[in-house]
Amino acid sequence: MARYGQAFKDKAVARLLPPHSAPVEVVSREVGIGVGTLERWREEALSQPPPLSG
DSSP states (O other), X not given: OOOOOHHHXXXXXXXXXXXXXXXXXXXXXXXXXXXXXXXXXXXHHHHSOOOOOO
16 A cells, blocks of 8 residues: 655645635546545544644
8 A cells, every 4th residue: 555645645635625625536636546545634634623823
């Protein structure tokens, strides 16, 4: 199984979220990652607490 760095995952997930909100199928083709994997990465990212500001 391939392993991807956190920066790569973050960049791919960022394309799925506002303001980009690209369809998961489009991002999947662009980065060569399966739709299911991208959906899992997105869910993991959304379940994390927001970063502290200030």
